[in-house]
Amino acid sequence: MTSTKQYTERCVIVGISTALQRKNKLNEYLDELEFLVHTAGGEVRKRFTQNIKMADSRTYVGKGKLEEIVEYVKAANINMVVFDDELSPSQLRNLEAELKVKVLDRTNLILDIFASRAKTSHAKTQVELAQYQYLLPRLTRMWTHLERQKGGIGMRGPGETEIETDRRIIRDRISLLKKRLVSIDKQMATQRKNRGKLIRIALVGYTNVGKSTIMNMLSKSEVFAENKLFATLDTTVRKTVIHNLPFLLADTVGFIRKLPHGLVESFKSTLDEVREADVLLHVVDISHPDFEDQIKIVNETLADIKCSEKPVIMIFNKIDAYSFIEKDEDDLTPSGPENISLDELMKTYMAKENYPCIFISAKRKQNLQELRQLIYSEVKDVHASRFPYDNFLY
Secondary structure (H helix, E strand, O other), X not given: OOOOOOOOEEEEEEEEEOOOOOHHHHHHHXXXXXXXXXXXXXXXXXXXXEEOOOOEOOOEOOHHHHHHHHHHHHHOOOOEEEEOOOOOHHHXXXXXXXXXXXXXXXXXXXXHHHHHHXXXXXXXXXXXXXXXXXXXXXXXXXXXXXXHOOOOOOOOOHHHOOOOOOHHHHHHHHHHHHHHHHHHHHHHHHHHHOOOOOEEEEEEEEOOOOHHHHHHHHHOOOOOOOOOOOOOOOOEEEEEEEOOEEEEEEEOOOEOOOOOHHHHHHOHHHHHHHHOOOEEEEEEEOOOOOHHHHHHHHHHHHHHOOXXXXXXXXXXXXXXXXXXXXXXXXXOOOOOHHHOOHHHHHHHHHHHOOOOEEEOEOOOOEOHHHHHHHHHHHHHHHHHHHOHHHHHHO
């Protein structure tokens, strides 16, 4: 009988704390990197960290730490090492020579996940362009690497078929993909114009906060939702009606720390749904210990694409999973989110935010009617200001 069990790659992850990346943040970043590895189909057996003034230009980590990693990789039969930051081409070559196993960085890992998630020709084109842009300066390293081992995490996409491809052909392919994306972007812009005068709302937020689940609840559709990073790649737009007022609701790709610039550029048309939205629904996973950092990252990304001035509704999701640790009276350490009750958190955010916010559980369907009413009020205000003679709708 043939086994159908999927092969899981054994991995270690590596990160450093420097003057630019403090030690207290390193474990948070490595937690996320481990989730990325899990999403890609790997299993993290150990994590290595080092406090260093700056990343070593040759091997990222210091000589002693690298020797420690090499010993563990051999002893534990590890077949992949993933680094939390983007590595230079020379660092990749040097690390592979020392470790004798597959070496990936965060960027390559994210690209691999995107490649596995891409379903439509549009998403596949976007991912392929980002992959080639990442691959071009690392061409020599990638080709020798692929000759030795094919398949597995980090190997999906353009590198698998033609080992003899040279830089000129890659550049030609990048040029072709860019032209194809310009054409696709024009088609999608035309589609957006053809949607008429309906108000547009876009769901935005960090990856894996529950945007697709909320989309399904509001639009009564079946958008794919999963407890993994980047479950949604292709923008999904659904016509939604609350009470008697129709609008378009778009689900978009989630943001993440250190999102590769090439992906941001490649997914321009996805971000255009955000740029052209009238209202943004910023979804936050309130149960995540770093939800405030995630809010900051999303807000910075929105500012980068010039969307920070749009009307926003803050949706704090997953209140059913929120937990806090009550502090002892004698504990004088400053309180963090983990020491604040949900009631206190709700009062704090509802008081300090300049825009509407609501606390819900999409999974348990808590406060969904209140959310629908809040969205209705925002859509009605936008519609009334834009189309003052359509007041018969409400």
